[in-house]
Amino acid sequence: MNFLQEEIIKKARVLNEDVLKVDSFLNHQVDPSIMSKIGKSFAEHFKDKAITKVITVETSGIYPALFTAQELGVPLLVCKKSNSFVLSQDYYCTDVFSFTHGNLYHMIASKKYISDDDNFLIIDDFLATGEATKGIVTIIEHTNAKIAGVGICIEKTFQNGRKELNKIGMKNIYSLVKIKSLNNNTLTFE
Amino acid sequence: MNFLQEEIIKKARVLNEDVLKVDSFLNHQVDPSIMSKIGKSFAEHFKDKAITKVITVETSGIYPALFTAQELGVPLLVCKKSNSFVLSQDYYCTDVFSFTHGNLYHMIASKKYISDDDNFLIIDDFLATGEATKGIVTIIEHTNAKIAGVGICIEKTFQNGRKELNKIGMKNIYSLVKIKSLNNNTLTFE
Numbered sequence: 001m002n003f004l005q006e007e008i009i010k011k012a013r014v015l016n017e018d019v020l021k022v023d024s025f026l027n028h029q030v031d032p033s034i035m036s037k038i039g040k041s042f043a044e045h046f047k048d049k050a051i052t053k054v055i056t057v058e059t060s061g062i063y064p065a066l067f068t069a070q071e072l073g074v075p076l077l078v079c080k081k082s083n084s085f086v087l088s089q090d091y092y093c094t095d096v097f098s099f100t101h102g103n104l105y106h107m108i109a110s111k112k113y114i115s116d117d118d119n120f121l122i123i124d125d126f127l128a129t130g131e132a133t134k135g136i137v138t139i140i141e142h143t144n145a146k147i148a149g150v151g152i153c154i155e156k157t158f159q160n161g162r163k164e165l166n167k168i169g170m171k172n173i174y175s176l177v178k179i180k181s182l183n184n185n186t187l188t189f190e
Numbered sequence: 191m192n193f194l195q196e197e198i199i200k201k202a203r204v205l206n207e208d209v210l211k212v213d214s215f216l217n218h219q220v221d222p223s224i225m226s227k228i229g230k231s232f233a234e235h236f237k238d239k240a241i242t243k244v245i246t247v248e249t250s251g252i253y254p255a256l257f258t259a260q261e262l263g264v265p266l267l268v269c270k271k272s273n274s275f276v277l278s279q280d281y282y283c284t285d286v287f288s289f290t291h292g293n294l295y296h297m298i299a300s301k302k303y304i305s306d307d308d309n310f311l312i313i314d315d316f317l318a319t320g321e322a323t324k325g326i327v328t329i330i331e332h333t334n335a336k337i338a339g340v341g342i343c344i345e346k347t348f349q350n351g352r353k354e355l356n357k358i359g360m361k362n363i364y365s366l367v368k369i370k371s372l373n374n375n376t377l378t379f380e
Binding site: 023024025028029030031032033035036058059062063066067069070073075076077078080083109110112113 | 260267
């Protein structure tokens, strides 16, 4: 059992069969010492992949992504969520459906910070349906930049995320914690 | 001249007389080494204030706030922006006007993570009109928690923020960089 599983057992709460509440340390109140350990784990796992930039989408992906970028000694690019479609020549933009909020949002990133020479590491807090990660992939695919892999804090393996990412060619997905089920108010790890 | 002023001179761009563009290292693409230095500076300045928690509002305040919390060895609480007013008993909620986006948003924070014993350090990237910081103060004032001070990366002293915060009793405001003017496409520090 790794440190993140231990933290989840101590502090997370099963809200329903789809949602694990981790707002005491991961996405509302944030424990910097746990986030720093997560960043070190991702950096260690991907250290030989010649990553040039870490990328995530606001908001909760930022905490692990910032420490991962620090450890790897590379910049972090944070895709933004916009309510209005951005028709600026300066930005890449794609539509993403959020199952959490039941709405569509526009994910944007400045063209200036994605170059054909980049080799990205995608970091996010959760992998569930994979929509957010697919959005980031779509943003990067506007260019010839490469994607070395995906680092996920908590993967819900009972949802389709990994399968969806595999379909679009994302094979190198590293999850620190895999959750098999949240049924019957019970957390079951893989 | 400190490290942040040097970075601003090297990488920021005056967009107009109100806006300094710092999206290459501070709020879109993020340089973790600069953010870590900013966190160390705030932690050093407030180290004798018995801070129990750092607080900010999403999104750009998160980068300096996360490293400040790490340095101080305390949790970070990130207030969220919501499009709909949250009528849950579990959250404190206040309205904030964003001059940047020209709209009103609802700032929320879970009651669970603000206790009467807390002594908060507020961190944000910019101090301009002070609306966002005032929103955080209002959230905390729902309780008997204390506010030890405010740490700001870049203060635009030609706007009203500091005066507005002084009016509501916030005197301990520490800005790493103060900008006097952005007129005539020229950046002038205090």
